[in-house]
Amino acid sequence: MKFDVLIVGGGVNGLTAAAYLARTGKRVGVLEQQKSLGGVCVTQEFHPGFRANVCVDDPGWMPAHVAQDLNLAAHGYTPAFAPVGAVFPGQSGEAVMLPSQPAQAVAALRTHAPADAARWEAFCGQVHRLSGMLQALYNERTPVIGRPAMADLMPLLALGRRLRGLGKRGMVDFLRAVPMPVADYLDEWFESPQLKGALAMWGVRDVQHGPMSGGTTLVYLNQHVGIPAGLMGGRRLVPGGVGQLPLALAAAAKAAGAEIRLNAEVIQIVTKNAAISGVVLVNGEQLEAPVVMCSADVRRTFGMLMEPGLFDPDFLGATHNVRMRSPVVRLHLALDGLPATSWSREALGGTISLAGDMGQIEQAYDAAKHGGIASRPCLQVTIPSLHDSGMAPAGKHVMTVHAQFAAYRQQGGWTTDQQRLAVEATLQQLNNWMPGLSDHVLQVASFTPADVEREFLVTEGSTIHGELALDQFLFMRPVPECARYATPIPGLWLCGSSVHPGAGTACASGWLAAREVMNTWKKK
Amino acid sequence: MLYALAEATPRMLKTTPFHPRTSALCEGQNWRRWAGYVAASSYDLTHEREYFAIRNSAALLDVSPLYKYHVTGPDAARLLDRVVTRDVGRAAEGQVLYTTWCDGDGKVLDDGTVARLGDDRFRLTAADPNYRWLGDNARGLAVDIDDVSDTIAALALQGPNARVILEAATGASLAALKFFRLTTAVINGVPVTITRTGYTGDLGYEIWLDNAGALAVWDALMAEGAPHGIVPTGLLALDIARIEAGLLLLDVDYVSARRALIEPQKSTPMELGLGWSVSELKESFNGHRAMRAEAKRGAEWKFVGIEVDWPSLEELFAAKGLAPRLPAQAVRASIPLYDINSGEQAGYASSTCWSPILKRYIGLAHLQARFATPDTRLHMEVTVEHHRKRALAHVRRLPFFDPPRKRA
Amino acid sequence: MSQTHRYDVIVIGGGHNGLVNAAYLARAGKKVVVLERRHLVGGAAVTEEIYPGFKFSVFSYVVSLLRPEVIRDLNLPGHGLEILPLESTVTPMFNGDYLAGWADHDKTRAEYVRHSRRDADAYDEYGKLMHHMAMAVKPILAMVPPDPTSLAPSDLRGLLKLGKHFADLSPKHFHALYKLMTMSAGDFLDEWFETDVIKATRSASGIIGTFMGPRTPGSAYVLLHHYMGEIDGAFRAWGFAKGGTGAISESIASAARSFGAEVRLEAPVTHVIVKGGKATGVALENGNEYHAPVVVTSLDPKRTFLKMLSPSDLPAEFVEDIKRYKIRGSSGKVNLALSGLPEFTCLPGVGPLHRGAVSISPSMEYVERAYDDAKYGNFSRRPYADIIFPSVIDPGMAPPGKHVMSAFVQYAPSSITGGWDATKREAFGDAVIDAIATFAPNIRDLILHRQVLTPQDIEDITGLTEGNIFQGELALHQLFFLRPAPGWAKFRTPVAGLYQCGSGTHPGGGIMGAGGRLAALEILKDTGSRL
Numbered sequence A: 001m002k003f004d005v006l007i008v009g010g011g012v013n014g015l016t017a018a019a020y021l022a023r024t025g026k027r028v029g030v031l032e033q034q035k036s037l038g039g040v041c042v043t044q045e046f047h048p049g050f051r052a053n054v055c056v057d058d059p060g061w062m063p064a065h066v067a068q069d070l071n072l073a074a075h076g077y078t079p080a081f082a083p084v085g086a087v088f089p090g091q092s093g094e095a096v097m098l099p100s101q102p103a104q105a106v107a108a109l110r111t112h113a114p115a116d117a118a119r120w121e122a123f124c125g126q127v128h129r130l131s132g133m134l135q136a137l138y139n140e141r142t143p144v145i146g147r148p149a150m151a152d153l154m155p156l157l158a159l160g161r162r163l164r165g166l167g168k169r170g171m172v173d174f175l176r177a178v179p180m181p182v183a184d185y186l187d188e189w190f191e192s193p194q195l196k197g198a199l200a201m202w203g204v205r206d207v208q209h210g211p212m213s214g215g216t217t218l219v220y221l222n223q224h225v226g227i228p229a230g231l232m233g234g235r236r237l238v239p240g241g242v243g244q245l246p247l248a249l250a251a252a253a254k255a256a257g258a259e260i261r262l263n264a265e266v267i268q269i270v271t272k273n274a275a276i277s278g279v280v281l282v283n284g285e286q287l288e289a290p291v292v293m294c295s296a297d298v299r300r301t302f303g304m305l306m307e308p309g310l311f312d313p314d315f316l317g318a319t320h321n322v323r324m325r326s327p328v329v330r331l332h333l334a335l336d337g338l339p340a341t342s343w344s345r346e347a348l349g350g351t352i353s354l355a356g357d358m359g360q361i362e363q364a365y366d367a368a369k370h371g372g373i374a375s376r377p378c379l380q381v382t383i384p385s386l387h388d389s390g391m392a393p394a395g396k397h398v399m400t401v402h403a404q405f406a407a408y409r410q411q412g413g414w415t416t417d418q419q420r421l422a423v424e425a426t427l428q429q430l431n432n433w434m435p436g437l438s439d440h441v442l443q444v445a446s447f448t449p450a451d452v453e454r455e456f457l458v459t460e461g462s463t464i465h466g467e468l469a470l471d472q473f474l475f476m477r478p479v480p481e482c483a484r485y486a487t488p489i490p491g492l493w494l495c496g497s498s499v500h501p502g503a504g505t506a507c508a509s510g511w512l513a514a515r516e517v518m519n520t521w522k523k524k
Numbered sequence B: 001m002l003y004a005l006a007e008a009t010p011r012m013l014k015t016t017p018f019h020p021r022t023s024a025l026c027e028g029q030n031w032r033r034w035a036g037y038v039a040a041s042s043y044d045l046t047h048e049r050e051y052f053a054i055r056n057s058a059a060l061l062d063v064s065p066l067y068k069y070h071v072t073g074p075d076a077a078r079l080l081d082r083v084v085t086r087d088v089g090r091a092a093e094g095q096v097l098y099t100t101w102c103d104g105d106g107k108v109l110d111d112g113t114v115a116r117l118g119d120d121r122f123r124l125t126a127a128d129p130n131y132r133w134l135g136d137n138a139r140g141l142a143v144d145i146d147d148v149s150d151t152i153a154a155l156a157l158q159g160p161n162a163r164v165i166l167e168a169a170t171g172a173s174l175a176a177l178k179f180f181r182l183t184t185a186v187i188n189g190v191p192v193t194i195t196r197t198g199y200t201g202d203l204g205y206e207i208w209l210d211n212a213g214a215l216a217v218w219d220a221l222m223a224e225g226a227p228h229g230i231v232p233t234g235l236l237a238l239d240i241a242r243i244e245a246g247l248l249l250l251d252v253d254y255v256s257a258r259r260a261l262i263e264p265q266k267s268t269p270m271e272l273g274l275g276w277s278v279s280e281l282k283e284s285f286n287g288h289r290a291m292r293a294e295a296k297r298g299a300e301w302k303f304v305g306i307e308v309d310w311p312s313l314e315e316l317f318a319a320k321g322l323a324p325r326l327p328a329q330a331v332r333a334s335i336p337l338y339d340i341n342s343g344e345q346a347g348y349a350s351s352t353c354w355s356p357i358l359k360r361y362i363g364l365a366h367l368q369a370r371f372a373t374p375d376t377r378l379h380m381e382v383t384v385e386h387h388r389k390r391a392l393a394h395v396r397r398l399p400f401f402d403p404p405r406k407r408a
Numbered sequence C: 001m002s003q004t005h006r007y008d009v010i011v012i013g014g015g016h017n018g019l020v021n022a023a024y025l026a027r028a029g030k031k032v033v034v035l036e037r038r039h040l041v042g043g044a045a046v047t048e049e050i051y052p053g054f055k056f057s058v059f060s061y062v063v064s065l066l067r068p069e070v071i072r073d074l075n076l077p078g079h080g081l082e083i084l085p086l087e088s089t090v091t092p093m094f095n096g097d098y099l100a101g102w103a104d105h106d107k108t109r110a111e112y113v114r115h116s117r118r119d120a121d122a123y124d125e126y127g128k129l130m131h132h133m134a135m136a137v138k139p140i141l142a143m144v145p146p147d148p149t150s151l152a153p154s155d156l157r158g159l160l161k162l163g164k165h166f167a168d169l170s171p172k173h174f175h176a177l178y179k180l181m182t183m184s185a186g187d188f189l190d191e192w193f194e195t196d197v198i199k200a201t202r203s204a205s206g207i208i209g210t211f212m213g214p215r216t217p218g219s220a221y222v223l224l225h226h227y228m229g230e231i232d233g234a235f236r237a238w239g240f241a242k243g244g245t246g247a248i249s250e251s252i253a254s255a256a257r258s259f260g261a262e263v264r265l266e267a268p269v270t271h272v273i274v275k276g277g278k279a280t281g282v283a284l285e286n287g288n289e290y291h292a293p294v295v296v297t298s299l300d301p302k303r304t305f306l307k308m309l310s311p312s313d314l315p316a317e318f319v320e321d322i323k324r325y326k327i328r329g330s331s332g333k334v335n336l337a338l339s340g341l342p343e344f345t346c347l348p349g350v351g352p353l354h355r356g357a358v359s360i361s362p363s364m365e366y367v368e369r370a371y372d373d374a375k376y377g378n379f380s381r382r383p384y385a386d387i388i389f390p391s392v393i394d395p396g397m398a399p400p401g402k403h404v405m406s407a408f409v410q411y412a413p414s415s416i417t418g419g420w421d422a423t424k425r426e427a428f429g430d431a432v433i434d435a436i437a438t439f440a441p442n443i444r445d446l447i448l449h450r451q452v453l454t455p456q457d458i459e460d461i462t463g464l465t466e467g468n469i470f471q472g473e474l475a476l477h478q479l480f481f482l483r484p485a486p487g488w489a490k491f492r493t494p495v496a497g498l499y500q501c502g503s504g505t506h507p508g509g510g511i512m513g514a515g516g517r518l519a520a521l522e523i524l525k526d527t528g529s530r531l
């Protein structure tokens, strides 16, 4: 069968690319190995009547026009921001809430840490400005390639600075903050160990780094791209679960004429005369297309889907060196109810940070750094059923726990013992926070990095397709030779989270990649 | 005890398995380093007799320091085809290929030979270490790479009498062994592989064996060779022979792209006169895009022979009241070559020597393409009594010396 | 009776940077005085006879970063500077084996082959890359950092120059440089080597003087910082100054005096005198005042701006920036007087390894765990150490037949829980001896005297805040135009007439002399004088 474009992977980026390309009238096919769409942005039933956001709690920021262009609301994607951002236990276990209204957050902090309350608004302002700078960078393909020079980068930053109305000092703050350890960054603002611990979790989310690692402030800022000022640790709530996004994208793509195939695992991307000619499916079927866009992660793409002889070994080596190493274990609990707790429903509706202080997070990271599992993992807990009754049967609840740190590379691999260890340590932490919770658990579904790798075919379970770090950012993401979506093979494009901006954003890589492809058509 | 693992006094340099013999013969203790080994520069106090053995009787050279790799397994040919420029998949069993290999930009990393020992067994020889490079190229392939540099010994037996000596030592006829083919044999009870290859441009063979048999093989060859004028030969004599034969040397005539510090130091196969070794049939291999583009465009540099005009040299020396004086050894220094009209630099000679057999002052040179046509007249820099002068020189086709016996 | 003295320039602190600064200014005809608190010059680069007959390079112990232009401009060899080569690095391993890097390439390659053929090949290419990287960064070391956020013409010119410099790099090199600036030493080395002990030993130069582990992003830059000396042609690699590192300072002081500078010892400055927003001089502990239109501080930024000036003399934002400047001390030093040379079980006897460095970095995990201890406020139970035997290279350092040993140790956090005291100091010293004795058991029997220096001791003796050897961490957010504070990286300060020239300025720590020199050039520019 002949297509104009084949897209490997039906995650949000693949589907976004499909929708945009199909709108040009080309014949576009999407090939998804799973029986459902969405890749890691998926909501699944894990116990009769209980649905969970399997890998991610929030689809992430997307360029504003994508929702309009593809009419996503009409197709069922209607996100709203949670009214409460981070919530964490104070000195005596009480809930300290950080609602989006700064005045309320300040009031909440005043009893917990008066000095910090005074700095709260200024902090939120700076985070908003600096993450806004990132957002400006994320709306465009990455600068600087081919002629890589500081001289090119600086005007771009200057452009960003103008765009965001950052003053000279704001620019300094940005350049200074981005490489910093989030621990140092937060130390500059706050005193409360609990507050700093709770916030620091966003600086290490999905990466195998502790808060004392340089570059974690970048991760922190990245997490807050597109989040309203003041909503620290805030997330988007999606009625129906995060899996609504790929469904809406798929509907848009189909409406534009794209063909979508499920259970269609691509095992090889094939070339003829060193240019793309199509793909081979696991059942042996061959599909032809002069353009293949691959949304699989970079290591999978070049390490498993392509004939290595086509590439310069240095290039292959570089793609192989991209750090993936997800340190996350996710648990989904089906609960027959919530135990009695002093925490309000409003507090439970936030993103609950059970991390202790930054030292404890660092210690949990140490375990993974040395190839093990944290005995006291740091948790971020959400209860989606509080916002969306469709997630669980009436009166019952779903609790999702995002736990760090557990090394992907366990000495001896991820065995069932290892998995049990990780799950028990996590449940223990949960129970410490909410005694009696275990009595309400009907079912636990757990996903280790190895599970995510196996099920979603992402290397080392990295839902962000490559650690977010300064050396895997912008024109370095995933490797300089494909940072602008094109690859050394004519006709092969990357369009997944491995490429700028990727890493926790939605649709942006897919859209920017599609735009590059469309530009080549225009030129012809 | 555990710490027996380490040597009490770390050894300085490696010696080859022939060292007990070669060290006894090396009268001037004239050694140089070669790939981390000590190797004899010459055994006699001068290398003249050794040179003439190469051309007139037979020379025996210890070439064990070469890097050697065994590449085996179902994808062995595929790996080598990814790496080298020649067509390994199409080589017959028993065939040996001289080849270069390049980085992704088509710049030469190294040159050496690939011997097809069996259907999926190859031996690659190299001037530089290539273990990591082979490994990097083997991603996704079912192949074993074994560095046998320190476990396989090698001798070169070169010169018009090489065949008779080797036939006597092996008790087998080598008449059927063609140029760049290999066979197996037994010498003094030691199984060996014999390739009809060498680095002298003469009739010659190279003999490959496990280290353990080294002395037995050396002794047998020396004994059988005695009536035929065999001479243990060092690297100084070899250097002259290889210049006469137009064979280039890594680090002297070109810089490996791996080690070049700036782009202009790198070369393509075409620039080294090795365009012929770049397969036109293989679909993809390292650097093929760049090499094919260059083939269309034409190379900017050419690798040619250069011969200094003797009368012009005599004249320069005569002006100082001297007869021409040339170094006895091959010169491994870069010497500028100039356009005879404009005086602009046309290129440089990277190896030069007085050829004792041709009685000419010759060299290997890199020239910008427009100066590289045979018989082009150029100027070459010569130092006469502390003064820099320019002598007339002519571009020549390589090799300078190519006796029919080499292939016959 | 307090006295006053008038000069063109007062330099606070007679560390090597202060001395370099003074020498350049004196050479340009300025009347310069250097005021040094201690009884000898050198700061962190001193040689002292701590025990009779035994001379120690008390703090810094090896040299490679010293700028060749400083050596030439000040004719330091003419003033006694002589640098002897350190030949090797040997890392003893737990299994009784060792890893060595020798002066000779073939020998080192053979040694790497013993551990991994692949790594032996990688070693050559890695060396070439680092050479290129050092070449790429070198011009930056000799340049006043332009401010990328500024639109002033001089900054734009500087940026353009810098931009041009980077544009001349090949893409491959630019990307590699970018990686070095941002990655952890461990991750960076993972891309090159497979042998743990090779990575451990190489990554050790990525942690020296910083509060980072080999797996902390940012440590790869420190690796490069320590590679810089290898390309200048002045020294190929690390060397040892004859007479100890104090001899370097002495030679600079001698050069400065030869140009007419005065060096006053035991002259501790208490504060900078500021009048009408201008520095006009300094006051000493004994009440004496020195006056000059130019005052240069070589002390670390915290000491200068938070202790020698009143906050009212400085913009509030600048004070905040200096408070935020990270200067965590992470290193200690153990200096031993020995009755003989210790025997390492991996290479028994006395041999070539004693002529070079011995690195206690047997594995990545070992070094990383040493860091883990420090993160939580303890000294490393099993510390990393870089050891040399100066008396083997320069017999004058110890009585005949006897030896001195210098061990630079990490980690010893300045912010140790509960603060440093004598008990902790000795416990730290014991941990260091234990770590060394693991590989050289007879060392215990050879110790005649032991000097243990904690970060607290380093601070008390040299005045380096928190004992940080670089006057502030070499972290990306504290380098270049951000060192020591945004907007104040050009050796000037918010106080007119007050300049800074210590390691807390660009390009940072180590015995380099770069800060001292660059600051002198800027001062001469401002005062309209010529070199």
Ligand SMILES: Cc1cc2nc3c(=O)[nH]c(=O)nc-3n(C[C@H](O)[C@H](O)[C@H](O)COP(=O)(O)OP(=O)(O)OC[C@H]3O[C@@H](n4cnc5c(N)ncnc54)[C@H](O)[C@@H]3O)c2cc1C
Pocket: C012, C013, C014, C015, C016, C017, C018, C035, C036, C037, C038, C041, C042, C043, C044, C045, C058, C059, C060, C061, C062, C063, C064, C065, C267, C268, C269, C270, C298, C299, C331, C332, C333, C408, C458, C461, C462, C463, C464, C467, C468, C469, C470, C471, C501, C502, C503, C504, C509, C510, C511, C512
């Ligand atoms: C233990 C240790 C080991 C090191 N090892 C090495 C190494 O091997 N190689 C290397 O290159 N670098 C090494 N370093 C780093 C290097 O020594 C320093 O970065 C460098 O010497 C700093 O020089 P400086 O002139 O900038 O500052 P300093 O040397 O700190 O000079 C400041 C001077 O000011 C004086 N001072 C302080 N307060 C006052 C006051 N109130 N009034 C007057 N004077 C005052 C001090 O006494 C001192 O002399 C090491 C440092 C330490 C501490």
